[in-house]
Amino acid sequence: MLERYERAVQYYETDQMGIVHHSNYARWFEEARCFILDKAGLPYAKMEENGVLVPVLSVSATFRRYFKYGDIFSLHVAITKFNGVKMEVSYKVYNKASGELCTEGCSSHCFVKSDMKPFNMKKEMPEMYDTIYGLLNSSEI
Amino acid sequence: MLERYERAVQYYETDQMGIVHHSNYARWFEEARCFILDKAGLPYAKMEENGVLVPVLSVSATFRRYFKYGDIFSLHVAITKFNGVKMEVSYKVYNKASGELCTEGCSSHCFVKSDMKPFNMKKEMPEMYDTIYGLLNSSEI
Amino acid sequence: MLERYERAVQYYETDQMGIVHHSNYARWFEEARCFILDKAGLPYAKMEENGVLVPVLSVSATFRRYFKYGDIFSLHVAITKFNGVKMEVSYKVYNKASGELCTEGCSSHCFVKSDMKPFNMKKEMPEMYDTIYGLLNSSEI
Amino acid sequence: MLERYERAVQYYETDQMGIVHHSNYARWFEEARCFILDKAGLPYAKMEENGVLVPVLSVSATFRRYFKYGDIFSLHVAITKFNGVKMEVSYKVYNKASGELCTEGCSSHCFVKSDMKPFNMKKEMPEMYDTIYGLLNSSEI
Numbered sequence: 388m389l390e391r392y393e394r395a396v397q398y399y400e401t402d403q404m405g406i407v408h409h410s411n412y413a414r415w416f417e418e419a420r421c422f423i424l425d426k427a428g429l430p431y432a433k434m435e436e437n438g439v440l441v442p443v444l445s446v447s448a449t450f451r452r453y454f455k456y457g458d459i460f461s462l463h464v465a466i467t468k469f470n471g472v473k474m475e476v477s478y479k480v481y482n483k484a485s486g487e488l489c490t491e492g493c494s495s496h497c498f499v500k501s502d503m504k505p506f507n508m509k510k511e512m513p514e515m516y517d518t519i520y521g522l523l524n525s526s527e528i
Numbered sequence: 529m530l531e532r533y534e535r536a537v538q539y540y541e542t543d544q545m546g547i548v549h550h551s552n553y554a555r556w557f558e559e560a561r562c563f564i565l566d567k568a569g570l571p572y573a574k575m576e577e578n579g580v581l582v583p584v585l586s587v588s589a590t591f592r593r594y595f596k597y598g599d600i601f602s603l604h605v606a607i608t609k610f611n612g613v614k615m616e617v618s619y620k621v622y623n624k625a626s627g628e629l630c631t632e633g634c635s636s637h638c639f640v641k642s643d644m645k646p647f648n649m650k651k652e653m654p655e656m657y658d659t660i661y662g663l664l665n666s667s668e669i
Numbered sequence: 670m671l672e673r674y675e676r677a678v679q680y681y682e683t684d685q686m687g688i689v690h691h692s693n694y695a696r697w698f699e700e701a702r703c704f705i706l707d708k709a710g711l712p713y714a715k716m717e718e719n720g721v722l723v724p725v726l727s728v729s730a731t732f733r734r735y736f737k738y739g740d741i742f743s744l745h746v747a748i749t750k751f752n753g754v755k756m757e758v759s760y761k762v763y764n765k766a767s768g769e770l771c772t773e774g775c776s777s778h779c780f781v782k783s784d785m786k787p788f789n790m791k792k793e794m795p796e797m798y799d800t801i802y803g804l805l806n807s808s809e810i
Numbered sequence: 811m812l813e814r815y816e817r818a819v820q821y822y823e824t825d826q827m828g829i830v831h832h833s834n835y836a837r838w839f840e841e842a843r844c845f846i847l848d849k850a851g852l853p854y855a856k857m858e859e860n861g862v863l864v865p866v867l868s869v870s871a872t873f874r875r876y877f878k879y880g881d882i883f884s885l886h887v888a889i890t891k892f893n894g895v896k897m898e899v900s901y902k903v904y905n906k907a908s909g910e911l912c913t914e915g916c917s918s919h920c921f922v923k924s925d926m927k928p929f930n931m932k933k934e935m936p937e938m939y940d941t942i943y944g945l946l947n948s949s950e951i
Binding site for chain 2: 685686688691692693695696699717722724725726727728729730731732735
């Protein structure tokens with residue numbers, strides 16, 4: 388399932404080159420990731436309350452065009468891999484006004500308990516497993 | 529006791545006005561605050577491990593001149609009030625090269641246990657109390 | 670005129686105390702400030718394109734209750750002083766769910782040209798002056 | 811040439827998982843990158859003054875172990891590709907106390923003029939070209 392997350396660039400996200408500082412993209416990816424989990428009935432705040440943490444294993448981003456203050460970004464996000472232990476999420480960030488693809492990215496995550504140890508989600512938390520599995524999109528985003 | 533904390537401005541701290549974004553000053557104040565506690569033998573990481581949190585009650589800053597990338601700041605920091613329950617910290621941020629006073633600020637804090645409840649530090653943790661009291665500087669920074 | 674700016678707390682805005690790091694409030698204030706200027710037909714990106722910068726002269730915040738991840742904040746913002754050269758903006762941040770007032774703040778700004786020099790807005794840019802004057806709210810927010 | 815850049819983790823870099831938020835690694839990489847250019851006599855602030863910008867084309871990071879507040883990181887940084895138009899920089903971030911490799915990363919950059927257009931550095935700015943070429947390290951960092 389492909390979802391879109393949109394918002395305006397914030398002034399504090401710019402740097403003196405006059406563009407969005409690249410460290411913000413990992414934050415935009417996180418916003419979009421939490422947005423789709425929330426929409427699927429799995430708000431991340433609740434997951435943590437239930438003792439499940441989702442640390443980041445890797446993150447990458449490629450920049451083709453730069454966002455500026457005044458732009459609105461439209462972030463297309465999809466879960467592209469999931470096996471109950473690990474999850475991969477893919478991102479394409481478009482300039483909403485021009486429709487141009489500006490940034491592509493990917494992040495991978497594991498699911499652990501509060502002690503930072505992995506667990507068998509399919510067995511221990513089948514409902515959560517089914518919800519995330521339902522978001523899985525094997526096709527290109 | 530007056531202490532100085534110095535470092536270079538980071539590129540990611542700038543905004544598109546070409547100056548340090550004002551939200552960073554609260555971070556610089558925190559760096560300097562932790563620096564003097566650390567130097568006094570009270571690393572903040574250890575305080576938290578011992579179950580003491582120091583949330584911020586208020587923070588303020590006035591900007592006379594703006595820092596740019598390439599500048600080094602020299603932050604003069606002093607604990608100006610302390611009674612075992614609350615603490616006030618004052619900051620003056622100078623441009624190291626020019627010696628000009630650029631920013632002044634102040635923050636106030638309380639000491640609480642992990643449950644966010646205040647406690648009697650003088651009685652329960654007299655050593656910590658004495659160390660912070662020793663840093664108290666009633667004179668102008 | 671009193672305006673409300675609302676959004677969810679982001680995960681990256683939290684710190685290890687489990688609350689929103691206090692440096693983010695200056696960012697929330699900025700978001701809300703730009704929001705009301707934008708709504709009044711003065712998007713800040715356009716102001717900069719027209720050669721007008723609005724640097725921050727001072728910012729302060731007092732924290733009564735702390736925001737957590739999962740909260741939605743409702744930020745009441747009002748321009749409380751304006752004379753064409755300087756502007757003061759006041760902020761009250763409520764927890765949307767509980768209705769509790771959590772944070773109060775204030776920021777002051779000047780209007781300058783790209784060379785960082787002040788100018789007579791009433792004379793040189795009367796339309797901008799009138800728009801901001803129209804936002805002025807002398808009453809308590 | 812392999813260089814090491816070290817500093818303590820800041821409190822504001824943590825998130826509510828109790829670890830450094832992953833968006834900070836792109837910032838640490840930038841700090842280290844500017845550090846080695848500065849040390850080689852090419853302070854990035856001067857490069858921009860001379861009309862040369864170095865935007866980021868891509869950035870990636872893999873996390874094996876997480877940094878916590880109280881840790882000191884030791885960041886090994888090397889320029890691994892450079893042809894006068896593009897540059898690749900590689901990073902390995904160690905926990906200074908334990909010596910453990912915690913994070914690996916890579917970023918690629920292009921050199922452009924203020925109008926965001928590439929130029930022939932070898933021809934137009936041979937001194938800058940030679941300095942960066944001198945930093946090139948084709949071996950593993």
